[in-house]
Amino acid sequence: MESHAVTLEGERVRLLPLRLDHAEPLFNAIDRPEVWSYLPCRMEGLEDMTTHVREALDGRERGTDLPFAVLDKASNQLVGMTRVLGISTEDRSAEIGWTWYSSKVWRTRVNTECKYLLLRYCFEALHTIRVQFRADLRNTRSNEAILRIGAKQEGIFRKNKILYNGHIRDSVFYSILEEEWPEVQQRLQQLLTSRHGAGPIG
Numbered sequence: 001m002e003s004h005a006v007t008l009e010g011e012r013v014r015l016l017p018l019r020l021d022h023a024e025p026l027f028n029a030i031d032r033p034e035v036w037s038y039l040p041c042r043m044e045g046l047e048d049m050t051t052h053v054r055e056a057l058d059g060r061e062r063g064t065d066l067p068f069a070v071l072d073k074a075s076n077q078l079v080g081m082t083r084v085l086g087i088s089t090e091d092r093s094a095e096i097g098w099t100w101y102s103s104k105v106w107r108t109r110v111n112t113e114c115k116y117l118l119l120r121y122c123f124e125a126l127h128t129i130r131v132q133f134r135a136d137l138r139n140t141r142s143n144e145a146i147l148r149i150g151a152k153q154e155g156i157f158r159k160n161k162i163l164y165n166g167h168i169r170d171s172v173f174y175s176i177l178e179e180e181w182p183e184v185q186q187r188l189q190q191l192l193t194s195r196h197g198a199g200p201i202g
Contacts, residue, residue: 005017006121006125008068008117008118008121009117010113010114010116010117011113011192012072012073012074012109012110012113013070013071013072013113013114013117014070014073015068015069015070015071015082015114015117015118016068016070016071017060017066017067017068017069018053018056018057018060018067018068018069018081019053019069020050020054020057022053022078023046023049023050023052023053024046024049025077025078026049026053026069026078026080026081027043027045027046027048027049029078029079029101029102029104030043030100030102031102031103031104032103035100035101035102035103036100037139038135038136038142039098039100040161040163040164040169041164042164042165053067056081056083056098059083059085063087064085064087064088065083065084065085065086065087066083066084066085066087067081067082067083067085067098068081068082068083068118069081070082070101070110070114072105072110079101079102079104079105079110080099080100080101080102080110081098081099081100082096082097082098082099082100082114082118083096083098083099084096084121084122084126085097086132087126092126092127092128092129092130093128093129093130093132094126094130094131094132095131095132095133095134096115096118096119096122096132097133097134099111099142109191109192111145112149112191112192113192115188116185116188116189116192119131119176119181119184119185119188120185123178123181128178129177129178130175130176130177130178131176132173132174133146133151133173133174134157134171134172134173134174135171135172135174136169136170136171137156137169137170137171137172138169138170143172146174147174148191149176149184149187149188149191150180150183150184150187150188151174151175151176151184152174152175152180153174154173154174154175155172156170156171156172156173157170157171157173158170
Protein backbone atom coordinates (compact mmCIF):
# COMPACT_ATOMS: atom_id res chain seq x y z
CA MET A 1 0.00 0.00 0.00
CA GLU A 2 1.22 3.52 -0.72
CA SER A 3 2.16 6.15 1.85
CA HIS A 4 -0.30 6.95 4.61
CA ALA A 5 0.32 10.62 3.80
CA VAL A 6 -1.31 10.49 0.38
CA THR A 7 -3.38 13.56 -0.54
CA LEU A 8 -5.90 13.31 -3.39
CA GLU A 9 -6.37 16.54 -5.32
CA GLY A 10 -9.42 17.46 -7.37
CA GLU A 11 -10.75 20.64 -8.92
CA ARG A 12 -13.35 21.21 -6.19
CA VAL A 13 -12.04 19.13 -3.29
CA ARG A 14 -8.82 18.07 -1.64
CA LEU A 15 -8.83 14.81 0.31
CA LEU A 16 -6.44 15.27 3.21
CA PRO A 17 -4.97 12.46 5.31
CA LEU A 18 -7.09 12.52 8.46
CA ARG A 19 -5.48 13.99 11.58
CA LEU A 20 -6.66 14.14 15.18
CA ASP A 21 -6.83 17.94 15.07
CA HIS A 22 -9.44 17.65 12.31
CA ALA A 23 -11.97 16.43 14.90
CA GLU A 24 -13.28 19.85 15.96
CA PRO A 25 -13.80 21.38 12.48
CA LEU A 26 -15.36 18.11 11.33
CA PHE A 27 -17.77 18.09 14.27
CA ASN A 28 -18.68 21.70 13.46
CA ALA A 29 -19.43 20.65 9.87
CA ILE A 30 -22.35 18.48 11.05
CA ASP A 31 -24.92 21.20 10.57
CA ARG A 32 -28.12 19.15 10.75
CA PRO A 33 -29.11 15.77 12.24
CA GLU A 34 -29.64 14.14 8.83
CA VAL A 35 -25.89 14.36 8.16
CA TRP A 36 -25.28 11.58 10.69
CA SER A 37 -28.64 9.80 10.77
CA TYR A 38 -27.59 6.53 9.14
CA LEU A 39 -24.02 6.11 10.37
CA PRO A 40 -23.55 3.35 12.94
CA CYS A 41 -21.91 5.25 15.80
CA ARG A 42 -23.11 7.94 18.19
CA MET A 43 -22.34 11.59 17.36
CA GLU A 44 -23.63 13.90 20.08
CA GLY A 45 -20.55 15.96 20.94
CA LEU A 46 -16.94 16.69 20.14
CA GLU A 47 -15.83 13.77 22.30
CA ASP A 48 -17.75 11.39 20.01
CA MET A 49 -16.07 12.86 16.93
CA THR A 50 -12.64 12.61 18.57
CA THR A 51 -13.30 8.94 19.31
CA HIS A 52 -14.46 8.40 15.73
CA VAL A 53 -11.33 10.04 14.32
CA ARG A 54 -9.08 8.00 16.63
CA GLU A 55 -10.74 4.78 15.46
CA ALA A 56 -10.21 5.78 11.83
CA LEU A 57 -6.55 6.55 12.55
CA ASP A 58 -6.18 3.14 14.23
CA GLY A 59 -7.26 1.57 10.94
CA ARG A 60 -4.59 3.52 9.13
CA GLU A 61 -1.95 2.31 11.60
CA ARG A 62 -3.07 -1.28 10.98
CA GLY A 63 -2.58 -0.71 7.26
CA THR A 64 -6.18 -1.57 6.37
CA ASP A 65 -7.76 1.89 6.10
CA LEU A 66 -7.00 5.26 4.53
CA PRO A 67 -9.25 7.89 6.17
CA PHE A 68 -9.58 11.36 4.66
CA ALA A 69 -10.95 14.73 5.69
CA VAL A 70 -12.74 16.43 2.79
CA LEU A 71 -11.65 20.02 2.16
CA ASP A 72 -13.94 22.18 0.04
CA LYS A 73 -11.45 24.30 -1.88
CA ALA A 74 -13.99 27.05 -2.60
CA SER A 75 -14.56 27.79 1.10
CA ASN A 76 -11.27 26.33 2.41
CA GLN A 77 -13.30 24.48 5.05
CA LEU A 78 -13.56 20.84 6.03
CA VAL A 79 -16.98 19.61 4.94
CA GLY A 80 -16.91 15.88 5.63
CA MET A 81 -15.08 12.60 5.89
CA THR A 82 -14.60 9.53 3.73
CA ARG A 83 -12.48 6.42 3.91
CA VAL A 84 -10.93 3.60 1.91
CA LEU A 85 -11.22 0.67 4.29
CA GLY A 86 -10.81 -3.07 4.43
CA ILE A 87 -7.84 -2.88 2.10
CA SER A 88 -6.71 -6.41 1.23
CA THR A 89 -3.53 -6.79 -0.81
CA GLU A 90 -4.11 -10.56 -0.85
CA ASP A 91 -7.56 -10.29 -2.44
CA ARG A 92 -6.85 -6.95 -4.17
CA SER A 93 -10.04 -5.47 -2.79
CA ALA A 94 -11.16 -2.46 -0.79
CA GLU A 95 -14.28 -0.64 0.34
CA ILE A 96 -15.22 3.03 0.18
CA GLY A 97 -17.34 4.07 3.11
CA TRP A 98 -17.87 6.04 6.31
CA THR A 99 -18.72 8.94 4.01
CA TRP A 100 -20.64 11.98 5.17
CA TYR A 101 -20.81 15.63 4.15
CA SER A 102 -22.10 18.89 5.59
CA SER A 103 -25.49 19.71 4.11
CA LYS A 104 -23.86 22.86 2.68
CA VAL A 105 -22.33 20.71 -0.07
CA TRP A 106 -25.24 18.35 -0.68
CA ARG A 107 -26.31 18.31 -4.32
CA THR A 108 -23.00 19.76 -5.45
CA ARG A 109 -20.14 18.04 -7.24
CA VAL A 110 -18.31 17.33 -3.97
CA ASN A 111 -19.47 13.72 -3.57
CA THR A 112 -19.04 12.95 -7.27
CA GLU A 113 -15.47 14.24 -7.27
CA CYS A 114 -14.62 12.47 -4.01
CA LYS A 115 -15.82 9.16 -5.41
CA TYR A 116 -13.87 9.77 -8.62
CA LEU A 117 -10.64 10.48 -6.73
CA LEU A 118 -11.07 7.51 -4.39
CA LEU A 119 -11.97 5.04 -7.12
CA ARG A 120 -9.08 6.19 -9.30
CA TYR A 121 -6.74 5.72 -6.35
CA CYS A 122 -8.11 2.25 -5.61
CA PHE A 123 -7.91 0.96 -9.17
CA GLU A 124 -4.81 2.77 -10.40
CA ALA A 125 -2.61 3.06 -7.28
CA LEU A 126 -3.74 0.16 -5.10
CA HIS A 127 -4.47 -2.02 -8.18
CA THR A 128 -7.66 -3.43 -6.72
CA ILE A 129 -9.89 -5.72 -8.75
CA ARG A 130 -12.97 -4.92 -6.66
CA VAL A 131 -14.20 -1.88 -4.75
CA GLN A 132 -17.19 -2.34 -2.47
CA PHE A 133 -19.78 0.04 -1.06
CA ARG A 134 -22.52 -0.51 1.50
CA ALA A 135 -25.40 1.64 2.70
CA ASP A 136 -28.27 1.49 5.15
CA LEU A 137 -31.36 0.31 3.27
CA ARG A 138 -33.29 3.28 4.71
CA ASN A 139 -30.80 5.81 3.33
CA THR A 140 -32.40 6.54 -0.03
CA ARG A 141 -30.07 9.44 -0.79
CA SER A 142 -26.91 7.40 -0.31
CA ASN A 143 -28.21 4.39 -2.24
CA GLU A 144 -29.16 6.62 -5.16
CA ALA A 145 -25.71 8.24 -5.12
CA ILE A 146 -23.91 4.89 -5.24
CA LEU A 147 -26.02 3.65 -8.15
CA ARG A 148 -25.57 6.95 -9.93
CA ILE A 149 -21.81 6.56 -10.19
CA GLY A 150 -22.23 3.17 -11.86
CA ALA A 151 -21.87 0.65 -9.03
CA LYS A 152 -23.80 -2.62 -9.29
CA GLN A 153 -26.09 -3.69 -6.47
CA GLU A 154 -25.19 -7.18 -5.27
CA GLY A 155 -27.74 -7.80 -2.57
CA ILE A 156 -29.13 -6.91 0.83
CA PHE A 157 -27.68 -8.30 4.05
CA ARG A 158 -30.69 -8.46 6.34
CA LYS A 159 -30.30 -7.48 9.99
CA ASN A 160 -26.52 -7.48 9.70
CA LYS A 161 -25.69 -4.53 11.98
CA ILE A 162 -27.03 -3.34 15.34
CA LEU A 163 -26.57 0.41 15.62
CA TYR A 164 -25.70 2.38 18.77
CA ASN A 165 -29.38 3.34 19.18
CA GLY A 166 -30.59 -0.27 19.00
CA HIS A 167 -31.85 -0.14 15.41
CA ILE A 168 -31.10 -3.34 13.51
CA ARG A 169 -29.88 -2.30 10.10
CA ASP A 170 -30.33 -3.95 6.72
CA SER A 171 -27.31 -3.14 4.53
CA VAL A 172 -27.30 -2.87 0.73
CA PHE A 173 -24.02 -3.98 -0.87
CA TYR A 174 -22.62 -2.71 -4.17
CA SER A 175 -19.39 -3.13 -6.10
CA ILE A 176 -17.37 -1.89 -9.05
CA LEU A 177 -14.96 -4.34 -10.68
CA GLU A 178 -11.63 -3.69 -12.36
CA GLU A 179 -13.05 -4.27 -15.85
CA GLU A 180 -15.94 -1.87 -15.14
CA TRP A 181 -13.70 0.98 -14.02
CA PRO A 182 -13.01 2.52 -17.48
CA GLU A 183 -16.75 2.95 -18.11
CA VAL A 184 -17.38 4.22 -14.58
CA GLN A 185 -14.44 6.60 -14.88
CA GLN A 186 -15.82 8.04 -18.11
CA ARG A 187 -19.25 8.41 -16.52
CA LEU A 188 -17.83 10.27 -13.53
CA GLN A 189 -15.77 12.55 -15.75
CA GLN A 190 -18.91 13.40 -17.72
CA LEU A 191 -20.84 14.10 -14.51
CA LEU A 192 -18.08 16.39 -13.30
CA THR A 193 -18.19 18.48 -16.47
CA SER A 194 -21.96 18.37 -16.97
CA ARG A 195 -24.39 21.09 -15.92
CA HIS A 196 -26.23 18.28 -14.14
CA GLY A 197 -23.19 16.94 -12.33
CA ALA A 198 -24.63 17.73 -8.93
CA GLY A 199 -26.68 14.91 -7.50
CA PRO A 200 -27.55 13.02 -4.33
CA ILE A 201 -25.00 12.86 -1.57
CA GLY A 202 -23.19 9.64 -0.80
